[in-house]
Amino acid sequence: MQLPSTPAFASVVRGHRLRANMTQDELAQAVHKSRRWVHDLESGKVDPSLSATIDVAAALGFTVTLEPSERSGVLDALFEDL
Numbered sequence: 001m002q003l004p005s006t007p008a009f010a011s012v013v014r015g016h017r018l019r020a021n022m023t024q025d026e027l028a029q030a031v032h033k034s035r036r037w038v039h040d041l042e043s044g045k046v047d048p049s050l051s052a053t054i055d056v057a058a059a060l061g062f063t064v065t066l067e068p069s070e071r072s073g074v075l076d077a078l079f080e081d082l
Contacts, residue, residue: 006044006046006047006048007044009041009048009053010041010042010043010044013027013041013042013056013060016060016061017042017060020060020061022060024038024039024042025038027056027059027060030055030059031056031059032055033052041056
């Protein structure tokens with residue numbers, strides 16, 4: 001499993017937010033970020049943390065699960081610190 005690139009994630013977030021009839025302010029409130037952060041995310045200027053990525057996905061109605069057998073190198077580094 002590989003996390004999407006920042007531009008790809010930005011495009012997906014904006015598209016799903018608009019289809020959900022959600023404003024940037026509403027998404028920002030749902031993920032406890034500023035509207036400016038959401039704007040920058042959708043513009044590809046923000047490289048979100050794994051936690052922020054999961055929060056955004058959940059706010060847009062996606063369920064995120066991480067299976068130990070699917071961990072990538074990025075996740076391995078995260079799990080080493082736990």
